[in-house]
Amino acid sequence: MGALGNDSAQSLRAALTRHLVTEGTIRDERLAAAFLAVPRHVFVPRTPLRIAYADDVVLMKRNQAGEAISSVSQPSIIALMLEQAAVRPGDRVLEIGSGGYNAALLRELTGPDGSVTTLDIDPEVTERARATLEAAGYDDVAVLRTDGEFGAPDGAPYDRIVVTVTAWDIAPAWVAQLRPHGRIVVPLRARGQTRSIAFDRVGDHLESRSSTLCGFVSMQGVGANYERLHPIEDEVVFVTYDEDQEDEPHPPDGVLAQPRLQVWSGATVGREEPLLDLHLWLASTLPGYCVLSGSEWSGAPAVATADSLAYLTSRPTRQRKVVQLGCNGFGPAAAELTARLTDQVRRWHALHRHGPGPAFQVYLSREERPAGFRIARRHSYIAVTWPE
Ligand SMILES: C[S@@+](CC[C@H](N)C(=O)[O-])C[C@H]1O[C@@H](n2cnc3c(N)ncnc32)[C@H](O)[C@@H]1O
Structure with missing residues (x-):
């Protein structure tokens, strides 16, 4: 690359670093210096400089x-x-x-x-x-x-x-x-x-x-490990489970075509608020937890039995940037599942919405019985606890 190319690479690199510092992603000065020093474009050969220095995966x-x-x-x-x-x-x-x-x-x-x-x-x-x-x-x-x-x-x-x-x-x-x-x-x-x-x-x-x-x-x-997809609507909507959830009862194909029971929790959150912790709280507290995929509700946390399913949803409120959380239930156990789901949404809202979030511990020995919600993996237990 000629001198002109190097100059523009350097200024694009400086702009990217500035952006990461300004948005608060980079806080350590040594890390900023490293971002300024390493010529990212060299690691993505045949990629235009503009793309090499965009804040995006290549x-x-x-x-x-x-x-x-x-x-x-x-x-x-x-x-x-x-x-x-x-x-x-x-x-x-x-x-x-x-x-x-x-x-x-x-x-x-x-x-x-x-x-x-x-x-x-x-x-x-x-x-x-x-x-x-x-x-x-x-x-x-x-x-x-x-x-x-x-x-x-x-x-x-x-x-x-x-x-x-x-x-x-x-x-x-x-x-x-x-x-x-x-x-x-x-x-x-x-x-x-x-x-x-x-x-x-x-x-x-x-x-x-x-x-x-x-x-x-x-x-x-x-x-390598794959989530298990279980179809519930014409092979276009699935519920997904982790490997250790193989014994969980799977809801039947067509469950979403049954009459819908909608229940609102009264708990409100920001429309753009990340609900990652709420999802993990539901996974930690609800047997039968699974995640919807392949549909307009992709990624929605859900809870299922062998004949029923309920999943988390939200609706607008009078305040433009605030939504209320609730859930939709289907099947004979819809009332019970929606009650369990909304109850845990309220508990998370009251106890953990503004908390530090979950803590994780990993034990390689199956002899250990750490407190909290335990996810069994091939080699380890991942324990999730919720400091208040
Ligand atoms: C997101 S890329 C890594 C990006 C990289 N660290 C960088 O500088 O931007 C993930 C890499 O993990 C590699 N990978 C996948 N499974 C792996 C395994 N079991 N052991 C080692 N590498 C693996 C893939 O081949 C892929 O190149």
Whole structure:
């Protein structure tokens, strides 16, 4: 690229960094300096500069079904996770899921006394990451091709592990390779929502320090895990369940065609208010919890029995920016399900709407019986508690 191209890359990079600082996503000055230093366009070859420096994901690869399987992540999501990771000069860092760009940012943050290892399951990705890291002057980042499930034992222990692909579980290798009191930041998916959670290692378990909504491509390989879709209307509306919910009763096909019972909770929220915590509260407190997908109510939390279903909805109020929460129920148990759902909506509204949100703990031993709502995974228990 000629001098003119470099100049405009630099000013676009400065504008992107300013934007992330102004909106409060970047708070740490060292992180701002890293964003200013790393030439993002080098990591997304053949992409116009304007797109390389937009606050947007750059898709690099789809699978045969057309799903995105590899990308260079959105700058604001990267920034959120790096704020959560709080990487210190001198840290040894492992990144799971490569793209080159985030590894370069991590290399800036770790400084001359630290180190960065990045790994990816896909050889195309590792080749690109290696070539682009070298082109951008970060040739001391170790790039490995391996399944992230097993981490990178040769470089362990790590002070920080940053997972940049959606995980359903915490692999035992990640905890084993994390230094005591070290931190892992991971986009963890459970009950239809993905949160980037920063966990500190406390003894042999993990305790959350922060969590925030995010979205990533799905983990492939040994740790791949899929939500189960159960059709309830002509294969266009589904309810989704996690792997550990296989024994939950599934509502019948056609349940939504039964007469609707609508019940309002009296609880109001902002029209644009994120309800991520409410959804997890409902998942934590209601047996039969599932999530609607593939329809106009996609993502709506629901509760089901073998013959009935109720899901969360909202309606406008006289105040333009405020909606009231309620639910629609269908089937013989509609009255009971809508009552349970609205009751929990009211409890969340009264106790947790303005609270700190849920805390998470991860135990690898099934012998542990942590308090709170427990989600059983292949290797771990994720426990969710609700400080008031
Ligand atoms: C969102 S991209 C990573 C973005 C990257 N960190 C960046 O700098 O923007 C997710 C990557 O995870 C990889 N991946 C998926 N499953 C994996 C696994 N089991 N082990 C390692 N990498 C995996 C994909 O190949 C993909 O390249």
